[in-house]
Amino acid sequence: MHIDPLEKKWVQIALGMCTLFISIIMIDALFHGVNAPSNVETIDSRKIHLSEEFAEDNLGVQVAENGDITVRMVAGRYAFFPKQITLPAETKVTFRWVSMDVLHGVHMPMTNMSTMIVPGYVAQVESSFPRPGEYPMLCNEYCGLGHDHMWSKAFVIDKEEWEANRAAMLNSTATENEASDNE
Amino acid sequence: MNDTTAKNLALSHMWVAFSAFIVACFMGEFQVLERSGLFESLTSISVYFASVSTHGVLMAFVLTTFFIMGFGYYTASSSLKVPVWNPKLAWAGFAIALSGVVIAAVPLLSGLASVLYTFYPPVTAHAAFYIGVTLLVVGSWVWCAIMVVMFYQWKKANPGKTVPLAMFATTANALLWLWTSAGVAAEVLFQLIPLALGLMDTLDPGLARTLFAWTLHPIVYFWLIPAYIAFYVFVPKQAGGYLFSDEAARMAFIVLVVFSLPIGFHHLYMDPEQAKGWKLLHGVGTFIVALPTLVTGFTVIASLEIAGRLRGGKGLFGWIGSLPWTNPMTLAVILSLLMLIFGGFGGIVNASYAMNAMIHNTAWVPGHFHLIFAGTTVIMYFAIAYYLWPILCKKPLVSNSLALVQLWTWFIGMSIMTTPWHVLGLLGQPRRISSVQYNNVLTMTWEPYEILMILGGLVLLGSACLFFYILVKTQFGTTTEVFVGEVEYAEPLHEVKDLPEYLNDFTLWNKVIAVLMLISFGIPILQFFFMDTYGSSAWGY
Numbered sequence: 001m002h003i004d005p006l007e008k009k010w011v012q013i014a015l016g017m018c019t020l021f022i023s024i025i026m027i028d029a030l031f032h033g034v035n036a037p038s039n040v041e042t043i044d045s046r047k048i049h050l051s052e053e054f055a056e057d058n059l060g061v062q063v064a065e066n067g068d069i070t071v072r073m074v075a076g077r078y079a080f081f082p083k084q085i086t087l088p089a090e091t092k093v094t095f096r097w098v099s100m101d102v103l104h105g106v107h108m109p110m111t112n113m114s115t116m117i118v119p120g121y122v123a124q125v126e127s128s129f130p131r132p133g134e135y136p137m138l139c140n141e142y143c144g145l146g147h148d149h150m151w152s153k154a155f156v157i158d159k160e161e162w163e164a165n166r167a168a169m170l171n172s173t174a175t176e177n178e179a180s181d182n183e
Numbered sequence: 184m185n186d187t188t189a190k191n192l193a194l195s196h197m198w199v200a201f202s203a204f205i206v207a208c209f210m211g212e213f214q215v216l217e218r219s220g221l222f223e224s225l226t227s228i229s230v231y232f233a234s235v236s237t238h239g240v241l242m243a244f245v246l247t248t249f250f251i252m253g254f255g256y257y258t259a260s261s262s263l264k265v266p267v268w269n270p271k272l273a274w275a276g277f278a279i280a281l282s283g284v285v286i287a288a289v290p291l292l293s294g295l296a297s298v299l300y301t302f303y304p305p306v307t308a309h310a311a312f313y314i315g316v317t318l319l320v321v322g323s324w325v326w327c328a329i330m331v332v333m334f335y336q337w338k339k340a341n342p343g344k345t346v347p348l349a350m351f352a353t354t355a356n357a358l359l360w361l362w363t364s365a366g367v368a369a370e371v372l373f374q375l376i377p378l379a380l381g382l383m384d385t386l387d388p389g390l391a392r393t394l395f396a397w398t399l400h401p402i403v404y405f406w407l408i409p410a411y412i413a414f415y416v417f418v419p420k421q422a423g424g425y426l427f428s429d430e431a432a433r434m435a436f437i438v439l440v441v442f443s444l445p446i447g448f449h450h451l452y453m454d455p456e457q458a459k460g461w462k463l464l465h466g467v468g469t470f471i472v473a474l475p476t477l478v479t480g481f482t483v484i485a486s487l488e489i490a491g492r493l494r495g496g497k498g499l500f501g502w503i504g505s506l507p508w509t510n511p512m513t514l515a516v517i518l519s520l521l522m523l524i525f526g527g528f529g530g531i532v533n534a535s536y537a538m539n540a541m542i543h544n545t546a547w548v549p550g551h552f553h554l555i556f557a558g559t560t561v562i563m564y565f566a567i568a569y570y571l572w573p574i575l576c577k578k579p580l581v582s583n584s585l586a587l588v589q590l591w592t593w594f595i596g597m598s599i600m601t602t603p604w605h606v607l608g609l610l611g612q613p614r615r616i617s618s619v620q621y622n623n624v625l626t627m628t629w630e631p632y633e634i635l636m637i638l639g640g641l642v643l644l645g646s647a648c649l650f651f652y653i654l655v656k657t658q659f660g661t662t663t664e665v666f667v668g669e670v671e672y673a674e675p676l677h678e679v680k681d682l683p684e685y686l687n688d689f690t691l692w693n694k695v696i697a698v699l700m701l702i703s704f705g706i707p708i709l710q711f712f713f714m715d716t717y718g719s720s721a722w723g724y
Contacts, residue, residue: 109611140544
């Protein structure tokens with residue numbers, strides 16, 4: 001069997017390239033906490049409204065006693081509920097997404113907040129948003145003929161401003177929902 | 184040897200493939216026009232998604248499977264110099280696959296199967312769609328069986344001899360497809376068809392996605408391998424040189440087959456139903472499967488360099504200019520490799536666990552796979568057709584220069600169309616939308632790119648029509664000229680000697696695949712039977 005020495009060298013270079021890429025990915029994943037949703041947590045999608053965690057009153061932004069921010073969102077044809085949320089910039093936020101019907105996906109452009117929302121599972125993903133602004137939350141998996149219309153909004157505002165108006169940020173979900181429905 | 188049967192099989196299969204292709208090209212152009220929102224009369228969400236579903240099925244399942252089967256029959260017969268084994272069975276496979284296409288086409292075209300070609304449940308199509316697709320796959324299994332039988336019959340009749348590279352790679356692809364299709368077959372037979380027929384009330388979408396991911400990566404290698412076969416066994420000869428290394432080619436095919444299988448979870452990086460460790464394991468495998476492509480790039484370019492220098496090319500790059508750029512196969516491989524470089528770069532981004540989050544399910548993804556499948560792969564299908572048509576029909580190609588125009592326009596059109604798609608993805612546009620409805624400043628930056636895509640689509644459609652015209656005119660034209668050439672396989676630079684049995688057989692590799700699949704899919708599939716999972720009932724769309 002004949003393998004040219006030059007080809008052998010190239011195989012070594014190619015192996016080196018792959019090793020480099022894999023090492024970078026591993027370092028990111030294991031030491032820098034890359035947050036692809038991988039929590040393998042099941043939930044009954046047909047009874048989400050009856051579950052305690054995802055009952056309507058508990059949706060949207062919540063702050064735990066230790067200050068951790070969790071956003072609970074329900075995806076259903078054709079919006080993410082609540083339809084509008086406000087988040088502080090430069091702060092770690094944990095999203096918990098569930099679907100009440102079919103397969104959806106959601107991402108916020110220009111950020112790494114992205115996950116599939118598979119019925120029967122809770123998708124948990126962590127992110128933080130360095131820049132304030134208005135970010136759409138877009139459905140990115142075909143879910144039916146209304147798929148184009150499936151989106152909601154997240155406002156990211158200065159951390160201080162958010163802290164100052166914290167109570168309003170948390171309780172405003174219901175009224176803002178109505179406001180956006182009337183748009 | 185009388186190889187009429189092989190030639191008829193090849194022509195029949197390829198006509199089905201290219202007929203599906205031309206229909207799907209018209210649909211593709213309709214889709215870019217519709218989604219731009221510039222033509223109100225075209226706007227129809229239900230027609231758009233019926234069209235996207237049909238376009239995907241025709242391109243990804245019909246064009247590919249029929250082309251691969253037809254090409255495989257001819258490759259097997261011509262490289263082994265034996266007739267096709269059991270032609271009746273081969274025609275039966277053709278009939279089963281074709282009837283599957285017809286059965287699936289009815290719900291697709293009538294809007295009863297607008298579930299896209301990935302058919303992610305619990306959105307559910309009419310049962311006829313799943314049954315039709317199943318028949319297409321069953322028909323292709325007949326082809327796989329015939330390839331494997333011919334491979335082993337030849338080995339038995341020629342003990343100790345090296346199986347010709349073309350047949351070695353074709354058999355590798357047949358085995359790859361048997362392994363690959365098992366995942367989606369399980370999903371369709373045990374989940375989708377029972378759900379669509381109402382025999383089952385619910386299914387687990389997490390399990391369905393896992394089984395689909397089993398198929399989703401290696402299937403693209405099933406489509407790609409014919410292009411690689413042409414790279415190795417046709418290109419060197421057509422360019423006027425020799426294959427740089429037959430042995431390296433065999434190794435590349437083996438690593439492709441073995442490592443394209445246990446890595447499907449890079450499609451599930453963003454999914455909640457699989458844990459991080461499995462995703463990373465599949466991620467490592469994803470980079471390993473880049474190796475054979477890097478080796479292929481090296482071997483093919485080295486073979487081209489030999490050809491260029493034999494033709495009098497001098498200097499570091501002079502050999503490139505002296506290549507026969509007017510030979511369709513040579514031109515196609517150059518354009519194909521160019522698209523492979525850019526498409527491969529995009530693929531590395533997709534494969535990267537962290538970066539993938541930025542482009543997952545955005546317009547970047549169709550941009551990527553159009554470049555690497557419709558570009559790199561399909562342009563080689565064209566080149567193979569141009570090469571084989573005169574041999575199969577015994578008539579000369581109607582016009583060599585038209586073929587060159589067609590290849591160039593396909594490359595240019597694909598570049599114009601996929602570049603804005605990649606940009607749109609980076610700007611956050613989701614894939615699979617029929618219009619932009621978001622009332623947001625960001626989305627306004629998307630508009631100019633839509634117009635570029637229409638232009639790219641038009642160039643591609645023109646190119647596709649030209650391709651179809653060349654084939655029709657060559658076969659059914661009124662010329663009295665007779666083409667007498669037969670297929671010529673490239674000679675290796677160094678004669679293949681003392682080939683170890685593991686590079687001439689698949690028994691060992693099937694065992695390796697079985698172990699790797701058990702490791703990478705065993706627990707991830709079994710977990711659904713141990714966890715308390717909740718099913719989803721069927722939904723319309």
